[in-house]
Amino acid sequence: KEGFAKAKLKFTPIAPVDAAVDAVTVPEGFTWQPVIRWGDPIFNGAPDFDLNNQTAAAQEKQFGYNCDYTDILEIPNTKGRRAVLFANHEYTNDGIMFPPSMPAADVRAVGQAAHGLSVVELERKNKNKPWTYVKGAPLNRRLLNNTVYELTGPAAGSELVKTVKDRDGRFIKGTLGNCAGGTTPWGTILSGEENFNGYFRSPGTSAYDKRYGLTDKATARQWEIDDERFDTRKPGYENEANRFGYIVEVDPFDPTSTPKKHSSLGRFKHEGANVIIAESGHVVAYSGDDERFDYLYKFVSKDKYIEGNRQHNMTLLSAGNLYVARFTGNSADFKASEVPADGAFDGTGEWLALVENGVSAVPEMTVEQVLVYTRVAADKVGPTKMDRAEDVEPSLHTGKVYVACTNNSNRGVGSNEAANEVNPRNENRDGHIVEITETGDQTSTAFTWNLLMVCGDPATDKFTYFSGFPVDKVSPISCPDNLAFDSVGNLWISTDGAPAGIGKADGLFKVTLEGAERGKVEQFLAVPKEGETCGPIIHDDERTVFVAVQHPGEEGSFEKQSSFFPDYVKEGATPARGEARAPRPSVIQVFRTDA
Ligand code: FEO
Ligand code: CA
Ligand code: CA
Ligand code: CA
Numbered sequence: 001k002e003g004f005a006k007a008k009l010k011f012t013p014i015a016p017v018d019a020a021v022d023a024v025t026v027p028e029g030f031t032w033q034p035v036i037r038w039g040d041p042i043f044n045g046a047p048d049f050d051l052n053n054q055t056a057a058a059q060e061k062q063f064g065y066n067c068d069y070t071d072i073l074e075i076p077n078t079k080g081r082r083a084v085l086f087a088n089h090e091y092t093n094d095g096i097m098f099p100p101s102m103p104a105a106d107v108r109a110v111g112q113a114a115h116g117l118s119v120v121e122l123e124r125k126n127k128n129k130p131w132t133y134v135k136g137a138p139l140n141r142r143l144l145n146n147t148v149y150e151l152t153g154p155a156a157g158s159e160l161v162k163t164v165k166d167r168d169g170r171f172i173k174g175t176l177g178n179c180a181g182g183t184t185p186w187g188t189i190l191s192g193e194e195n196f197n198g199y200f201r202s203p204g205t206s207a208y209d210k211r212y213g214l215t216d217k218a219t220a221r222q223w224e225i226d227d228e229r230f231d232t233r234k235p236g237y238e239n240e241a242n243r244f245g246y247i248v249e250v251d252p253f254d255p256t257s258t259p260k261k262h263s264s265l266g267r268f269k270h271e272g273a274n275v276i277i278a279e280s281g282h283v284v285a286y287s288g289d290d291e292r293f294d295y296l297y298k299f300v301s302k303d304k305y306i307e308g309n310r311q312h313n314m315t316l317l318s319a320g321n322l323y324v325a326r327f328t329g330n331s332a333d334f335k336a337s338e339v340p341a342d343g344a345f346d347g348t349g350e351w352l353a354l355v356e357n358g359v360s361a362v363p364e365m366t367v368e369q370v371l372v373y374t375r376v377a378a379d380k381v382g383p384t385k386m387d388r389a390e391d392v393e394p395s396l397h398t399g400k401v402y403v404a405c406t407n408n409s410n411r412g413v414g415s416n417e418a419a420n421e422v423n424p425r426n427e428n429r430d431g432h433i434v435e436i437t438e439t440g441d442q443t444s445t446a447f448t449w450n451l452l453m454v455c456g457d458p459a460t461d462k463f464t465y466f467s468g469f470p471v472d473k474v475s476p477i478s479c480p481d482n483l484a485f486d487s488v489g490n491l492w493i494s495t496d497g498a499p500a501g502i503g504k505a506d507g508l509f510k511v512t513l514e515g516a517e518r519g520k521v522e523q524f525l526a527v528p529k530e531g532e533t534c535g536p537i538i539h540d541d542e543r544t545v546f547v548a549v550q551h552p553g554e555e556g557s558f559e560k561q562s563s564f565f566p567d568y569v570k571e572g573a574t575p576a577r578g579e580a581r582a583p584r585p586s587v588i589q590v591f592r593t594d595a
Pocket of ligand 2: 329330340343344345347
């Protein structure tokens, strides 16, 4: 615990920002600039971004839209002057991206090319200077809808994932709905396939389709018009949607590598996955299923981590045990929206086996079925229905695991399950954070838990909770989504949905976890109008923070844009080359002006 020494990134918290403000707000003494924006060309020969004349061929060579998970990893032996940025591109906001005159087929083609993943090299003069991206660098890569991913684990090669185009059921084109993620100790990136169901038109009649939200309706982007695999009603493509909903692993240091989809971590609306090495050497990955009343999962690898053996470590997520969480509160007197009599939201929990030692632990389901229809399997073993588990991240300082339950407006509504000690609010608008302590080794099937915080604005909400820290001394916070840690073990939380909750712009917040100030929340930044704060990276030793600004100005239209982040071209002015008077989702860096 000595790691909790001194915070290297000191700042005076910003005041909450009105949700209508179209600006990045940072603390005094800091400034910001983009690292890379939607449309920035990343390969030699790629054209500059041109808002009114985008083509699929251009977009395939440019940075994609709506980043969620990001990380920046230094390239070894470059004296800190060179790094590689990973970013995923969760979805597109077609209505603000494309002129209304653009043919629908072009919108579909450019939109597809704006999805997927990006790997881009960065450079800087020295450790005190901000990063710029390097066009044409050797590691630069766009992973698109025709990029082939290898399916690993027991579902690979099973009948449940075969299609007319992949009769072996082992190679899958594309990744969809990539949301949060994690970086492994062996330097690869994990990214969660979340709302993949929205890209498929399906019969919508089976129990499986229903459990995964697959319906017989034209999809929002209608890619099924051009590519029949997005229509699982079509003969030969019945299983296509079974090939999405996994954790993807990418090696950003090898642009020729085949990315993977790991069936051993199950198939659901994976928000992301984060890994910790247990004392035993097994690798443990935590992942939330981001849907109201869905579950929290944990994977334990069959084999052990070997320091320095990257090839071996890259196989660890292919085989292991899969569990789902059940929480039990210890306060029989629990009442919704009240701190229990024992002063804490807390209790015990179990990890219920779904797959153990390669064998299904679920009655009447095979291992393949458990890993492809994981939600259905979990339903049979009685886990706890959560308020939308977004990021789930273990602290590498303490081994404690943090779960961002973002909100659940349906909790306790109608016949829906009512509040309980671990999801303590009905019509949960502002969310909460669960803190899990594994009993013994990280691979344990037993744990204890407590709530770190019940979010909200204490000035207007009489029920908020910050582990006992005075509620009048915290930054108001709502809808926690992504989690990150700084080098000394403070938790950082980015939010998505605060405007609809507490009426303030989304932002990034630091939370002290240990000592007298445990539970103290301090707001570091706020993102522009209608944006979500994603993918925080805290390089506190360099006094720099990175976030992805996702879907800025999403309520606007092409002709009447709502945000002008990040170029902020003035009305009537001619945009400079590569700039645009429209919102551009971007990865930005926030750094000290005195650096
Ligand atoms: Fe894409 Fe669960 O947020
Ligand atoms: Ca209690
Ligand atoms: Ca999210
Ligand atoms: Ca969210």
